[in-house]
Amino acid sequence: xxxxxxxxxxxxxxxxxxxxxxxxxxxxxxxxxxxxxxxxxxxxxxxxxxxxxxxxxxxxxxxxxxxxxxxxxxxxxxxxxxxxxxxxxxxxxxxxxxxxxxxxxxxxxxxxxxxxxxxxxxxxxxxxxxxxxxxxxxxxxxxxxxxxxxxxxxxxxxxxxxxxxxxxxxxxxxxxxxxxxxxxxxxxxxxxxxxxxxxxxxxxxxxxxxxxxxxxxxxxxxxxxxxxxxxxxxxxxxxxxxxxxxxxxxxxxxxxxxxxxxx
Amino acid sequence: xxxxxxxxxxxxxxxxxxxxxxxxxxxxxxxxxxxxxxxxxxxxxxxxxxxxxxxxxxxxxxxxxxxxxxxxxxxxxxxxxxxxxxxxxxxxxxxxxxxxxxxxxxxxxxxxxxxxxxxxxxxxxxxxxxxxxxxxxxxxxxxxxxxxxxxxxxxxxxxxxxxxxxxxxxxxxxxxxxxxxxxxxxxxxxxxxxxxxxxxxxxxxxxxxxxxxxxxxxxxxxxxxxxxxxxxxxxxxxxxxxxxxxxxxxxxxxxxxxxxxxxxxxxxxxxxxxxxxxxxxxxxxxxxxxxxxxxxxxxxxxxxxxxxxxxxxxxxxxxxxxxxxxxxxxxxxxxxxxxxxxxxxxxxxxxxxxxxxxxxxxxxxxxxxxxxxxxxxxxxxxxxxxxxxxxxxxxxxxxxxxxxxxxxxxxxxxxxxxxxxxxxxxxxxxxxxxxxxxxxxxxxxxxxxxxxxxxxxxxxxxxxxxxxxxxxxxxxxxxxxxxxxxxxxxxxxxxxxxxxxxxxxxxxxxxxxxxxxxxxxxxxxxxxxxxxxxxxxxxxxxxxxxxxxxxxxxxxxxxxxxxxxxxxxxxxxxxxxxxxxxxx
Numbered sequence: 001x002x003x004x005x006x007x008x009x010x011x012x013x014x015x016x017x018x019x020x021x022x023x024x025x026x027x028x029x030x031x032x033x034x035x036x037x038x039x040x041x042x043x044x045x046x047x048x049x050x051x052x053x054x055x056x057x058x059x060x061x062x063x064x065x066x067x068x069x070x071x072x073x074x075x076x077x078x079x080x081x082x083x084x085x086x087x088x089x090x091x092x093x094x095x096x097x098x099x100x101x102x103x104x105x106x107x108x109x110x111x112x113x114x115x116x117x118x119x120x121x122x123x124x125x126x127x128x129x130x131x132x133x134x135x136x137x138x139x140x141x142x143x144x145x146x147x148x149x150x151x152x153x154x155x156x157x158x159x160x161x162x163x164x165x166x167x168x169x170x171x172x173x174x175x176x177x178x179x180x181x182x183x184x185x186x187x188x189x190x191x192x193x194x195x196x197x198x199x200x201x202x203x204x205x206x207x208x209x210x211x212x213x214x215x216x217x218x219x220x221x222x223x224x225x226x227x228x229x230x231x232x233x234x235x236x237x238x239x240x241x242x243x244x245x246x247x248x249x250x251x252x253x254x255x256x257x258x259x260x261x262x263x
Numbered sequence: 264x265x266x267x268x269x270x271x272x273x274x275x276x277x278x279x280x281x282x283x284x285x286x287x288x289x290x291x292x293x294x295x296x297x298x299x300x301x302x303x304x305x306x307x308x309x310x311x312x313x314x315x316x317x318x319x320x321x322x323x324x325x326x327x328x329x330x331x332x333x334x335x336x337x338x339x340x341x342x343x344x345x346x347x348x349x350x351x352x353x354x355x356x357x358x359x360x361x362x363x364x365x366x367x368x369x370x371x372x373x374x375x376x377x378x379x380x381x382x383x384x385x386x387x388x389x390x391x392x393x394x395x396x397x398x399x400x401x402x403x404x405x406x407x408x409x410x411x412x413x414x415x416x417x418x419x420x421x422x423x424x425x426x427x428x429x430x431x432x433x434x435x436x437x438x439x440x441x442x443x444x445x446x447x448x449x450x451x452x453x454x455x456x457x458x459x460x461x462x463x464x465x466x467x468x469x470x471x472x473x474x475x476x477x478x479x480x481x482x483x484x485x486x487x488x489x490x491x492x493x494x495x496x497x498x499x500x501x502x503x504x505x506x507x508x509x510x511x512x513x514x515x516x517x518x519x520x521x522x523x524x525x526x527x528x529x530x531x532x533x534x535x536x537x538x539x540x541x542x543x544x545x546x547x548x549x550x551x552x553x554x555x556x557x558x559x560x561x562x563x564x565x566x567x568x569x570x571x572x573x574x575x576x577x578x579x580x581x582x583x584x585x586x587x588x589x590x591x592x593x594x595x596x597x598x599x600x601x602x603x604x605x606x607x608x609x610x611x612x613x614x615x616x617x618x619x620x621x622x623x624x625x626x627x628x629x630x631x632x633x634x635x636x637x638x639x640x641x642x643x644x645x646x647x648x649x650x651x652x653x654x655x656x657x658x659x660x661x662x663x664x665x666x667x668x669x670x671x672x673x674x675x676x677x678x679x680x681x682x683x684x685x686x687x688x689x690x691x692x693x694x695x696x697x698x699x700x701x702x703x704x705x706x707x708x709x710x711x712x713x714x715x716x717x718x719x720x721x722x723x724x725x726x727x728x729x730x731x732x733x734x735x736x737x738x739x740x741x742x743x744x745x746x747x748x749x750x751x752x753x754x755x756x757x758x759x760x761x762x763x764x765x766x767x768x769x770x771x772x773x774x775x776x777x778x779x780x781x782x783x784x785x786x787x788x789x790x791x792x793x794x795x796x797x798x799x800x801x802x803x804x805x806x807x808x809x810x811x812x813x814x815x816x817x818x819x820x821x822x823x824x825x826x827x828x829x830x831x832x833x834x835x836x837x838x839x840x841x842x843x844x845x846x847x
Contacts, residue, residue, distance in 0.1 A: 125347070234314030
């Protein structure tokens, strides 16, 4: 695993330019109600109280094309979800390599993960006493489960954003968002019930999982994460190719395809 | 009040490789057997169509559910241990077949030297070579005695291998030919040869061709699909108990398997020094049962075997203050942090790293066991240097970035996409020693779902662990350099164990030997002071050899099965105790 570290300044500047247009795109697409690529997905991220009403039933064709799985089933407050989305996009940004976390559906992937067994740590040892800050080598020691950690962590990010900039986290420019993420990553922020770096690592790891796991889980939309990496997805096997001298590049297939699809 | 069931000849607790082998052998011998497995009754069809990295590699689908039970961990005797709470840090098998279902398949026999490591170290280097705090012990069995059991296990498993040029002669060839060679493996082998080392293809429990074992069970040919380690096999191509010994046992009417049966106690008659059976809970109903038996076999994971003896108050618990007692002593293992080496990044090469199999790899044993002179080295023993092509999923491949790449953001994205298939890792997997200060006991604070104390692991590295790892990293670096990597990054050897119990290589605590003062079981894995109790599995390792543990666990299980039959015929202790001066 690579050392964690902030992006360097040159990269940051390059990112920032993209980021401004990205946020503009986000806002525009929210009002455009699904009219552009990713718009339907992004629509839910924008705090426009009229949007749902405007979208619903206005255009049956548009609505039929909307991915019906993309609705929050874990996060209640929309501003928590917007903060999450903005943070994941900084971790895996859209750039010349291809789409970023938001377009890949990562926020919804995380929402679904947190709504399931993993989010409530139901297969982990959760009996007390707890000592989340006693040791930095003992792994997860929080009384909070992962879902609670996300809520506490994201709201702390919102607080820090207000304290430092008097703005919502998701309205900050990319550089300012990165600075807050770095402060969490380095353990410099006090957070109730956990270490801030534990939260950051959870956020980072879950974002990467959302980019690259099978689309069955709601991320890696249209297998674009796999396409960027030239990962072919699950196949019967590679008996015929395993000795190949050259790189074998194949369009990805998903678990649904591997299983034969349908019933 | 537990419901008392009819007595059987043998009750077996835990059905992985060890319990599966004992199951098959006892069933074939016509014994009335009940095997108790706390996990689900898994079959191959549970793994068909589920090639899913997130579910198995990141969410640990087939690892133990820790909500009911885990272990606690600390480095030092005066620290408070904390529970290992998540499966990220505790990857031990569960369900029928146990850890064997998710093992990668790398197959090495331990070396003659490793079975007699204390005697041979003293012979060659003198007693001063052994650090004072190390409990270095012979196994009470020689390689020559082990050979036929290794052979039997390898035939049952159908292992695909080629002869390691440095390894001792084998009585028989490997049952099936080696797996195919990939460009990455070729590169490793060529580089090793250039350095006058002796590379060979790792023997694999992922089979190169379809094979029928001596029990009549068929194992299929590996498809190199890459969903292997931490996964069950889609094709029935992995050498695991689900494909071999468990179906053999189930063919016999005198064998009964009960799953979701969680054994909480070994029942013990202190006056006669005999185990009388076990008490278990049906996890689906909560009902308690007492299963009486003439012979009790504990064949769970090392943690389970230790904990059951401690909860049942059988044998004397090891006390590090007095250094007296035997159960929990010599807790050892090849911790994940023992796999240190060198990572290479290649600008001009792109390998098909998404293809692979668990034990698809190449190795050299020039720095294994006592194959090299240790006179001027600050450690004992050695291990294999391996290059493996497991076949990685996309999440895993995204970690293939040089150290100076940030772990997130645009640069991360750029570099991770670039290097995903341009990264090879070589590592050294050395043996791991036992020390007086490393042991298992019951935790004073944390409890399981039934209110019983959790097992507590107290473990820290000795100087040996750090020294041998540094040596190994240097050797890996030399090979990686010869392979022509553009960027070479050496692993930083950790100063101390980090409580991450990944990889499944945890052993000891109920160790074998020929001196009851330093061992709990004889070389049939029969307890010295309880003749009808056999404790089978990795719990018997006095220290960890320089290779993966499964083949030795399999071989010892065949040895134990032979012993159990002998005991049922003749009774009594099967081995004569030798009082020695082994005590550290």
